[in-house]
Amino acid sequence: MDKRIKRYLPMTESAYYILLALTEPRHGYGIIKQVEEMTAGRLKLGSGTIYGTLSKMQDDDMITVYSDEKRKTIYEITDIGKQILRLEFDRLDELHRNKERYKGEFL
Amino acid sequence: MDKRIKRYLPMTESAYYILLALTEPRHGYGIIKQVEEMTAGRLKLGSGTIYGTLSKMQDDDMITVYSDEKRKTIYEITDIGKQILRLEFDRLDELHRNKERYKGEFL
DNA sequence: TCTATTATGTCGCAACGTGATATAGTCGAG
DNA sequence: CTCGACTATATCACGTTGCGACATAATAGA
Secondary structure: OOHHHHOOOOOOHHHHHHHHOOOOOEEHHHHHHHHHHHOOOOOOOOHHHHHHHHHHHHHOOOEEEEEEEOOEEEEEEOHHHHHHHHHHHHHHHHHHHHHHHHHHHHO | OOHHHHOOOOOOHHHHHHHHOOOOOEEHHHHHHHHHHHOOOOOOOOHHHHHHHHHHHHHOOOEEEEEEEOOEEEEEEOHHHHHHHHHHHHHHHHHHHHHHHHHHHHO
């Protein structure tokens, strides 16, 4: 596992949901709407957040620009992106386990 | 729910584990060791991280300084701190549910 | 025609994590 | 009794990041 991958962990909530929204190729605005749906309206991503994160992810080969139809830019997750997402899944599992283990102390 | 609380969500991994380590009052170094144990050595908090986060949390009444025995400073979680932690638990539940729901698409 | 929605992009600020650095007490091995 | 390892706390500067604000424009419907 190289440094490029490690740099992305822990993943921010925004970055995590942006990647998770890419179950299928989507354009920026579609990602915003998908994340809103996944979080029941809780998380509304600002344009600076998606387009900023998206171009950073592109630099790091986590996503590719899929196509340009009219003025839409379609993003697609790469194998590297999937790999990082899976590592984040593992981290989330750990967080979840520790939550279950200790939450009783804080009720 | 006031702004003071909302400002802490989403919580960073470091802040989350620091609070979670306060199941009982602990001093800074004890928190570092407890977090290391909870994460099986994965997360080693730097001194800048704990003492920085700890004094910020103190400013926001999430923790209180419990006592000074010799040169140790003991930190204890407050009711506000517990409240924020519980909201973070809820957010983590949502993350976990969405992970379970979509992870199949990335294997 | 006007307004809401879709759609993309940039800029600067504030916040955060962290390593480096400094300081000092304790305790066991040699 | 000395030396190194570990315990313990604290501050500073640095780079990265998230994100709101702002700008721009096309499209669809009222």
